[in-house]
Amino acid sequence: MIHPIMAFDPRIVIGPMQVGSLLSAVFYGCLVSQIYLYFKLFPTDPRGFKIFVIALGIWQLGHFICLVATLWSMTVIAYDHPSILDTLPLGTKIILLLSSFTCSTVQAFYTIRLWKISNIVILPLVSGMLGITAQVAAFIFVVRAFNMANLETFGKDQHFIITFAAISRSASDIFTTIGIAATTLKKRSLYVSGATATTRLADRVIAWMLETCLVASLLTFSIAVLLLTLPNNSWFGLYLINANLIANSLLAWLNRRFMFMREMDLTVCSTINFAE
Known part of the structure; x- marks a missing residue:
């Protein structure tokens, strides 16, 4: 049986999907390990932290399925039946929805941390508004995806809303990252002075915070750049990885506290020994 020529190149859809899915599966395995470590290392963490972690685990389990x-x-x-590739499968549409939930959950966590660290209302307000804007745009895109009739036409018609959602999400990530880093650096300069071991530890905390937050921010920014520069679906592979990488960055940020606490104990012990 000879099938009619598709209106688009299936490799543009299947290729990014396969590569992105394989990498996303690797990141999902890392996320499961990090969630296990989190509950093992921090059983007394605040309930809010645990709710965020459980929510991420649920979203990403559905994402993997x-x-x-x-x-x-x-x-x-x-x-x-290659003609079914003319539209996105149902699983892909649900992935779009769950990915937006994951990104919004992580953004909400960092926005709350920014508020508690800075005590400046305007900073989390701006971050929250950017995050809400991105989530609303993503939700509109998902609703339209469930009603699509043709993938090629849909990609062209919805290019603006997809790009707008990615830019808003990237702006929120970058703004929150800079806000947390700047506030932490300001507090470090107020409470810690001199080239002491405690100073170096504080610098490492700030560096680690930037590394974990910036990874997610730069990936989201890369998706926005690809949307603006490439006419096809090459950005979709990165989009599949994005949610898992963002979730992993948050768990890495939470779990790293165990190493910092150990280093802080060693720093205090060495200071006492030196003083003696």
């Missing part, structure tokens, strides 16, 4: 279902649809079911 939908990735498997999407790959099955695109590589097995579509083998004899």
